[in-house]
Amino acid sequence: MQARPPLIALFLVISALNASPVLAQDKGSIDPPPLPPLAQPDDPDTPAKELFARKLLPAALPTKVIGTYNRGCIAGAEPMPINGDTWQVMRLSRNRNWGHPQLIALLKRLAAKAHKDAGWPGILVGDIGQPRGGPALSGHASHQIGLDADIWLTPMPDHRLSRNEREEMSAVMMVREDRLDVDPRVFTPGHLAVIRDAAKEPAVQRIFVNAAIKKALCRQAKGDRSWLTKVRPWWGHDYHFHIRMTCPEGDAECHGQRDQEGGDGCSHADLSYWFQDSVLHPPPKEPPKPVPPITMAQLPSECRAVLLAPDAKIDAGLANRIGITSSGKIR
Numbered sequence: 001m002q003a004r005p006p007l008i009a010l011f012l013v014i015s016a017l018n019a020s021p022v023l024a025q026d027k028g029s030i031d032p033p034p035l036p037p038l039a040q041p042d043d044p045d046t047p048a049k050e051l052f053a054r055k056l057l058p059a060a061l062p063t064k065v066i067g068t069y070n071r072g073c074i075a076g077a078e079p080m081p082i083n084g085d086t087w088q089v090m091r092l093s094r095n096r097n098w099g100h101p102q103l104i105a106l107l108k109r110l111a112a113k114a115h116k117d118a119g120w121p122g123i124l125v126g127d128i129g130q131p132r133g134g135p136a137l138s139g140h141a142s143h144q145i146g147l148d149a150d151i152w153l154t155p156m157p158d159h160r161l162s163r164n165e166r167e168e169m170s171a172v173m174m175v176r177e178d179r180l181d182v183d184p185r186v187f188t189p190g191h192l193a194v195i196r197d198a199a200k201e202p203a204v205q206r207i208f209v210n211a212a213i214k215k216a217l218c219r220q221a222k223g224d225r226s227w228l229t230k231v232r233p234w235w236g237h238d239y240h241f242h243i244r245m246t247c248p249e250g251d252a253e254c255h256g257q258r259d260q261e262g263g264d265g266c267s268h269a270d271l272s273y274w275f276q277d278s279v280l281h282p283p284p285k286e287p288p289k290p291v292p293p294i295t296m297a298q299l300p301s302e303c304r305a306v307l308l309a310p311d312a313k314i315d316a317g318l319a320n321r322i323g324i325t326s327s328g329k330i331r
Contacts, residue, residue: 028093028167047293052134059309065254073303074133074146086122087111118190126150171239199227208242211274218266228264
């Protein structure tokens, strides 16, 4: 397993992923104001994130994944219902509970397994993606093609959360203050069971966690450890873990990643980089210049058709289950 990212790209990677705990825990509003109309939506310099964020419903097109995890879009996305017997969706104001139907089905299976194997009431689902994918206004560089999902490392409470709680509640920090290991007061065998269940899903290609969580999983996993290969340390994932699916079979326009290689990723060589003092506590540096936002010209050409397609029709029953009105306004 590759242990150390190329140093040349390090700061660009951190900036592009926006994977800080603060962003992951940004609170929302129970009555978010609508985005104002764009003065020049056809201007080629208009950031693509401004265009995709204004699409409140998916495209009325067959399901298709286009592009890469951090530069693409999705047609025919499906919503994750905001409530289930073993899951609840958080931060509804973001309208990011849309993904590929196979990912939505996977999350529902994982929720049931978390209840059975970890003894949790269920899972709390964070960001999946926008109704048509594409770049988001905040938070993620990936999550653009409906194949990524964030799962909070906080078990679902045993009651239905109010809309306000879903916007205001914060996830529990799993990592010790010194960043060298997990906090044993909050990280339990149940967390290992849920992450293991996710990694054992055949369609899951990668799972991103904080390096301290990866170290704890390596220490605690018993029996079959092959699933650990998919679990990779990455910045910022100390409140949640990130599931990434492979490209669906037959989606020729989806360009994914190679499967992870190199064993379970638990050797000293695999993990030592992440626990160097220079990585845990980097010296202050001048921040890199902001990267210009992605424009439509930088996305696959098919994403324009996805963006301009009519809204998919949402019946009243489905709209209620996914927490929006039939016109796409967030309830």
